[in-house]
Amino acid sequence: MTRLWRHALNEARRDLWLARRYWVETLLGLGFVSSLFGGLVYAVLKASGQSLDSGRADGLIAGFALWLFASGAAHAASKEIIEETRQRTLEQLNLAPLSLEALIAIRLVLGLAVGLGLLVLSLLLIGLLTDGRVQVSSGALALALLGCPSLAGIGYALAGLSLLVKRGELLMVAAYPLVIALVSLPAYPVSGLAWLPYALAAAGARAAATGSLLSAEVWGWVALNSGAWLALGLLCFRACLARARRLGVLGHL
Template sequence: MMRHAALYLRASLTKSVILLRRYWFNTVSQLVVTYVMFLLLVFGGRSIAPSVIQESLGGIIVGYFLWSTAVSSYRTPSSSLIGEARQGTLEQLSLSPLGIGRVVLLKTVASLLVSVSLSMVILLSLLAITGENLSLDFVAIVPILLLSILSILGVGFALGGLALLYKRISSALQIVQYLMIGLVAAPVESNPALKLLPLSLGSKLLRDVMTRGVGLFEIPTVDFALLVATGVFYFGAGYLALYWFKERARDRGAMGHY
């Protein structure tokens, strides 16, 4: 089983890289849209409140970096299942040795690796454009980023389960995408209860690391433990939700329909 999983992960990662290269125009377009959205956010904000934007520019860059990474990652479970349903291969996928859950998980891991790599390139480009000086302590950034994304992946798995039942859930995906802006910007300092939500605590810790130069081992133990706990909880709950929706879709005979 582990050998099959390793081979499938390698194949998925290779496929993702090949698709990025083959459809280079689409890849470049996505990067350009990401830059343009950020520039509109920053320069539009400067025209309204220049001093506020300038003072919080570092935090805006960090938040946008986390949000763009999360958006590109959490859509993978649902988009892969919708793609399988369109091709009529969803039932065959459920009969594979790995099963639907593991296949979607491995596809998501491959997509996450590619997304994080592209997001790092975007981050460096944003720093070059704005001239902002942030701390790039990747020893701290990478684990916090991955644990933050882990929680939102759980939401992605739950939405993937919904896709098995209802097939078209693009509106729900867009709603969650914009809700994530609020999660990234959540004021966890003034309202600690918000730390329990996906992305919120991770966004705060990333800002501490990148704007204040806080090291990995300087992060409060309670906060880091809570980041791990929330990531594991939401991911596990979303993964279980995917299996629950899969069983409901199978009972309704909806696995092979789109």
């Protein structure tokens, strides 16, 4: 456990150093997210002919905040693989005391902590824009976190494929519409769409953020969904990692 915490602390220091080292890119990223949020709100209101006070776009705007959080979680693992491959340090990571799978998990948890902070700030901003109709609900945040393992499963699967497929950035780009679809599906109340990764968690979180009361079965379904998709993602990652080692292409551009 001590070794695990030491690694987590080192990874946190690494992330802070990278953010400070590439502070221009960090600010540009925050500016991009802010402009994307503002552009979406304007586009939705313009296309529907509604005003922000009508409340018609509240669920969609809350869904956008959830999509930013979900997208970061789903792409975190594959992003780490692609970055380490580009820097030609992926093979060295396999010599670390922790497995590659565990190192990615630590970075994923740290990324989720940052993403959760941004989600809270986004919901606070949305709450101000909607006169309190969208709230930072503890139920919404809990569901968003409970569904994260299913997103991590997607991330591990993408990371595994990135070990075998050159130009892994294309996989990440292709996954963006998938995450948008999963976050926007009407899976709440529990329906046949609930078996898809994160669909029920996102739908329930949107409902909780707009003041709806969640049924008790939602929590059990989300927990079961998260565990199942995380297990599938890890199996895919391990299979791809073993094949990459067998073919001798680990870390090859």
